[in-house]
Amino acid sequence: AQKVTQAQTEISVVEKEDVTLDCVYETRDTTYYLFWYKQPPSGELVFLIRRNSFDEQNEISGRYSWNFQKSTSSFNFTITASQVVDSAVYFCALSEGMDSSYKLIFGSGTRLLVRP
Amino acid sequence: EPEVTQTPSHQVTQMGQEVILRCVPISNHLYFYWYRQILGQKVEFLVSFYNNEISEKSEIFDDQFSVERPDGSNFTLKIRSTKLEDSAMYFCASSGGLVTDTQYFGPGTRLTVL
Numbered sequence: 700a701q702k703v704t705q706a707q708t709e710i711s712v713v714e715k716e717d718v719t720l721d722c723v724y725e726t727r728d729t730t731y732y733l734f735w736y737k738q739p740p741s742g743e744l745v746f747l748i749r750r751n752s753f754d755e756q757n758e759i760s761g762r763y764s765w766n767f768q769k770s771t772s773s774f775n776f777t778i779t780a781s782q783v784v785d786s787a788v789y790f791c792a793l794s795e796g797m798d799s800s801y802k803l804i805f806g807s808g809t810r811l812l813v814r815p
Numbered sequence: 816e817p818e819v820t821q822t823p824s825h826q827v828t829q830m831g832q833e834v835i836l837r838c839v840p841i842s843n844h845l846y847f848y849w850y851r852q853i854l855g856q857k858v859e860f861l862v863s864f865y866n867n868e869i870s871e872k873s874e875i876f877d878d879q880f881s882v883e884r885p886d887g888s889n890f891t892l893k894i895r896s897t898k899l900e901d902s903a904m905y906f907c908a909s910s911g912g913l914v915t916d917t918q919y920f921g922p923g924t925r926l927t928v929l
Contacts, residue, residue, distance in 0.1 A: 732915060734917070736920075741922075742904060742922070742923055742925075743920065743921075743922045743923060744858070744906060744920040744923075745920075746917055746918075746919060746920070749917050790857070790858060792858075794915070794918075796871070796914065797870075797871070798870075798914065799846070799863070799865040799866065799870040799871075799914055800846070800863035800865065800870035800871035800914065801846075801863075801910075801914050801915050801918075802848065802860040802863055802871060802873075803848075803850070803858070803860060803908075803918060804860070805857045805858040805859070806857065807856070807857045808857060
């Protein structure tokens with residue numbers, strides 16, 4: 700069965716520290732998609748990044764970087780030089796499906812608290 | 816930048832009452848989804864909708880739930896007879912021309928059942 704595990708329930712860092720959020724997934728499909736979403740205290744879900752199963756190239760966007768490794772079924776997210784505004788719950792999600800539905804399966808989320 | 820909108824932002828209702836949660840997906844999107852998040856928990860899939868019919872539904876989406884796209888813009892979730900355990904944040908999402916396109920979420924409707 701498809702599953703996403705975010706083992707870190709809560710992480711607390713001091714501003715400017717680097718932090719890595721872990722995500723491990725399980726799937727039987729060879730074609731799937733991985734996502735990270737951010738949920739700030741206001742509650743909305745903000746799309747951060749998407750990765751296809753056939754593209755293992757790591758990606759950097761400003762202070763954010765993602766490390767996708769199929770060999771370990773992991774899709775980890777690193778924030779460099781964290782800021783207070785990064786405080787949020789971060790969800791990793793797996794998408795797979797069929798012709799007319801590609802539902803998202805979410806992990807339980809990691810709450811990140813960045814202290815000034 | 817186009818975005819998904821949801822109304823109301825917060826709905827309070829009495830147990831047993833019917834509620835309708837409304838969503839306006841991004842205008843050229845074809846695939847629509849509802850998810851829910853019980854306070855402090857993970858986001859869970861409820862139902863997907865394409866070409867005016869349900870594509871997939873979860874075990875949570877029982878006979879008390881229904882979805883509809885009554886016109887070219889709105890996408891609604893109806894709960895016929897609310898229970899206390901329906902209290903949650905309900906998120907609408909839409910994705911574009913391909914089923915594998917990224918889903919963009921609305922701001923959510925917080926439903927409180929008393």
